[in-house]
Amino acid sequence: MSEITISRRYAQALDEQAEAAGKSANVAADMSLISEGLAVSRELSGLFDSPVVSREKKADVFRALFSERLDSITLRFLELLVEKRREGLFPEIVKAYQERRDRQSGVVSVSARTALPLTGDDEKRLIGSLEKLTGSNVRLETKIDASILGGIVIRIGDTVYDASVVNQLASLRERLGTGSRN
Amino acid sequence: MATAIRPDEVTAVLKRELGGFEATTDVYEVGTVLQVGDGIARIYGLANVQAGELLEFPRSGVSGMVLNLEEDNVGAVLFGEADKVKEGDEVRRTKRIASINVSEDMLGRVIDPLGRPIDGKGAFTGKTYEMPLERKAPSVIFREPVTEPLQTGIKAIDSMIPVGRGQRELVIGDRQTGKTAVLVDTIINQKSTHQTDKPVYCIYVAIGQKNSTVAQVMRSLEENGAMEYTVIVNAGAAMPAPLQYIAPFAGACIGELFRDTGRHALIIYDDLSKQAVAYRQVSLLLRRPPGREAFPGDVFYLHSRLLERAAKITSSNAVAKNMNDLPACLKDEVKGGGSLTALPVIETQAGDVSAYIPTNVISITDGQIYLESSLFNAGVRPAINVGISVSRVGGNAQIKGMKKVSGTLRLDLAQYRELEAFSKFGSDLDAATQRQLTRGEKLVEVLKQGQFVPMPVEEQIAIIFVAGKGLIDKVPTKKVKQFEKDFIDRIKMRHPNALGSIVSTGAVSDELVETFTKEAKELVELYAAQG
Numbered sequence: 081m082s083e084i085t086i087s088r089r090y091a092q093a094l095d096e097q098a099e100a101a102g103k104s105a106n107v108a109a110d111m112s113l114i115s116e117g118l119a120v121s122r123e124l125s126g127l128f129d130s131p132v133v134s135r136e137k138k139a140d141v142f143r144a145l146f147s148e149r150l151d152s153i154t155l156r157f158l159e160l161l162v163e164k165r166r167e168g169l170f171p172e173i174v175k176a177y178q179e180r181r182d183r184q185s186g187v188v189s190v191s192a193r194t195a196l197p198l199t200g201d202d203e204k205r206l207i208g209s210l211e212k213l214t215g216s217n218v219r220l221e222t223k224i225d226a227s228i229l230g231g232i233v234i235r236i237g238d239t240v241y242d243a244s245v246v247n248q249l250a251s252l253r254e255r256l257g258t259g260s261r262n
Numbered sequence: 263m264a265t266a267i268r269p270d271e272v273t274a275v276l277k278r279e280l281g282g283f284e285a286t287t288d289v290y291e292v293g294t295v296l297q298v299g300d301g302i303a304r305i306y307g308l309a310n311v312q313a314g315e316l317l318e319f320p321r322s323g324v325s326g327m328v329l330n331l332e333e334d335n336v337g338a339v340l341f342g343e344a345d346k347v348k349e350g351d352e353v354r355r356t357k358r359i360a361s362i363n364v365s366e367d368m369l370g371r372v373i374d375p376l377g378r379p380i381d382g383k384g385a386f387t388g389k390t391y392e393m394p395l396e397r398k399a400p401s402v403i404f405r406e407p408v409t410e411p412l413q414t415g416i417k418a419i420d421s422m423i424p425v426g427r428g429q430r431e432l433v434i435g436d437r438q439t440g441k442t443a444v445l446v447d448t449i450i451n452q453k454s455t456h457q458t459d460k461p462v463y464c465i466y467v468a469i470g471q472k473n474s475t476v477a478q479v480m481r482s483l484e485e486n487g488a489m490e491y492t493v494i495v496n497a498g499a500a501m502p503a504p505l506q507y508i509a510p511f512a513g514a515c516i517g518e519l520f521r522d523t524g525r526h527a528l529i530i531y532d533d534l535s536k537q538a539v540a541y542r543q544v545s546l547l548l549r550r551p552p553g554r555e556a557f558p559g560d561v562f563y564l565h566s567r568l569l570e571r572a573a574k575i576t577s578s579n580a581v582a583k584n585m586n587d588l589p590a591c592l593k594d595e596v597k598g599g600g601s602l603t604a605l606p607v608i609e610t611q612a613g614d615v616s617a618y619i620p621t622n623v624i625s626i627t628d629g630q631i632y633l634e635s636s637l638f639n640a641g642v643r644p645a646i647n648v649g650i651s652v653s654r655v656g657g658n659a660q661i662k663g664m665k666k667v668s669g670t671l672r673l674d675l676a677q678y679r680e681l682e683a684f685s686k687f688g689s690d691l692d693a694a695t696q697r698q699l700t701r702g703e704k705l706v707e708v709l710k711q712g713q714f715v716p717m718p719v720e721e722q723i724a725i726i727f728v729a730g731k732g733l734i735d736k737v738p739t740k741k742v743k744q745f746e747k748d749f750i751d752r753i754k755m756r757h758p759n760a761l762g763s764i765v766s767t768g769a770v771s772d773e774l775v776e777t778f779t780k781e782a783k784e785l786v787e788l789y790a791a792q793g
Binding site: 082084085088235237238239240241242243247248251256 | 276286287288289290291292293306307308309310333334335
C-alpha cells in the first residue's frame, strides 16, 4: 500500500479517537507542536527516521520528551507508530491529519506565489475574493517567488489560477511562434 | 508576385497578437511527479484527470498519457525523452483525450506515432484534423457488408484468399518468410486504383522494426511510385515502448480520416506481436497483473478494438453523418461509402500459431494468410500455404470473372499436395494420378510471382484460366513463367479489347473463354515445337 494511503488511515484513526474523547483541539495542537519540533531539530527528525535506533529506545525517548507536554492520546499514538514501525511517516500523517481537519471545519488551504511581497491590504482583498470563489474559509500561505517575474499564481488543491507574467510570456511566445509558420 | 513586407504591417500584426496580453489568467489543474522511470510516471494530484487524457510536463516539454487511475496516484506513460522528467516536476492536465493532428499532407511522408514528421521534409502546412487515438469503432448501423475487392496483385491471394475493402485479413508467418514483401506489393498494386474514381490510400505502420528496414520499405515504395499515396508511421525499435504501443492507433486515426470522408484506405500493422510486447512492458511497469505469457489481461481487447476500426461504411450519406463518436473537426466532411481495410501482421516463432497473441489475432480477423518458411525455401514465393489460408468475407468481394476461373483452383492444389506425398514413394502411378500431379505442378508454378511485380486482376484471370483448365500441362515446368509472359503479351497484341472487357464487365464471357483457349493451344504448340 502506498504511503499516502497509510498516512491517511493513521490520521483518520487519530482524529476519530481524539473526537470520541473530546480532545480534538488538544491533539491538533500536539500534532503541530511535534511537527514544529521536527522542523527545528535535526536530531529529533533523525530519531524519527532512523531505522538503527531500537523501538524500545524510541518509545523511551518519546515518553521522556513528550509525556509532560502532550495529551495522552497523542502520546499513545506516537507509541503505536513506533510499535508498527511507521514513525518515519509522521510528516505525511501530519499533512493528512491537517487536511482532514480542514475538510471538517470547512477551511480551504490556498497557496499564493507572488514576485513581490503582498501588502496587508492586498492580502485581505485576496482572501476576500478567494472566499467568495471557494465559498468557504481560506487559509492563505504566501510565498515570494521571483521566477514568476510579476503577477500572481494561486493554487487551490489541484487547480492553479495562473496570472503570472512568465506564463503570459510563454503563451505569447507560442502564439507568435505558430503565427510565423503559417 | 510577392510584395515587400512593410514595417507597419508587421506592427499591426504584432499589435493584434499582443492585444490579448492584458489580464489573462490561465486556469489549469496540476499534479506532482512522485516517481519516474522506465517511461512511466506516477503522479500525485490531478484529481479530475480522465483515463487516456494527454498530460504536459512543462519543465521538460515531454507529454504523456494517463493509463492508470488509482486511489491516491495516477499512472501515466511518457512519450519522448522520459529521462528529462524529474521527481517533483509539475504536471498539467490538457483536458484533451490523447490525439494526433492528421493532415492529408502526410501522404508521401514518414511520421512518428505522435504525428510529427521524421523524414526531414518540414512541417505539414495543410488543414489538420485532431483525431483521437482511441476512438470507438463504427457501430452496426453505420456499416455495410464487404462487397468491393481490394486487389493485392498477388495471384495466390486474389484468386483463393480474396480480400475485400473493409476486411481485416491477418498475414502470419515466421521471420524471413516474405510477410513484408507481400504487403509492400499490395501497396504498390494500389497505384492502379488511383487512375479510377475509387483510389485506395495506404498507411504502413512499422512497429518495433529496424529503421534500416523501414528505410528499405520506403525506398521500394518510392521506386515503384507508391509513396505518393502512402503514409509511413514509424515507431522504431529504439523508440520508447509507449510510442510503439500507440503507433497502430495513430495509423488507425489517419485511416479513419479517409474512411469517414467517403474514401478508401488500406492500413498495414507490421507487426502486432511487437506491439503486444511493447504493451506488455508498459502494463507490467504500471503493475497491472500479468496473465498468460505475462501479457496483461486486456491484450485481446487491445487488438480487437484496434481491428474493429477497419470497416466498410454505409453508402448512405445521411446515415453516415450520424456516425458514433465522430471527432468534432470531421462533422461537416463526413461522407458514406468509405472503407478501411486492415492487414495486421503477426510473426510466429517456429511456426507456432497456437501461442497467445497469434490465436487472439486469428480469432479477431476475417481470415488469415499463412506464409511458411519451408515453402519459401523450396522456392515457392510468395510462400503462401493456400491450404490453411482463408478469407471469410472476401469471396463476396471477388469479381465474377475471378470467381469463375478460380473455382476449382483450391481443390486442385489440395489434391496435388496429397498425391505429391504419395509420389515420393516412387511407385508406378496411373495416368489419372500422373495428370493430376502435372496439373498441380503447373499451378504451383503459375502462382509463383516475383517481388514488386503485382499483376492486374484481368491478367491473373487469363493465366489462371488456362492453367486451371490444364491447357498448359504440356509446357515444361521450367518454361511456365516464360509462357505466362508470352501468353499475356499475345492476348494483348492479338485481342487488344479482351482484357479490357473483363475490367469493364467484371465477368469472363463465353466468347473470351474461347479466345483464351484458342490462343493458349496455339502457343503451347509453339512451345512443343521448340522442344
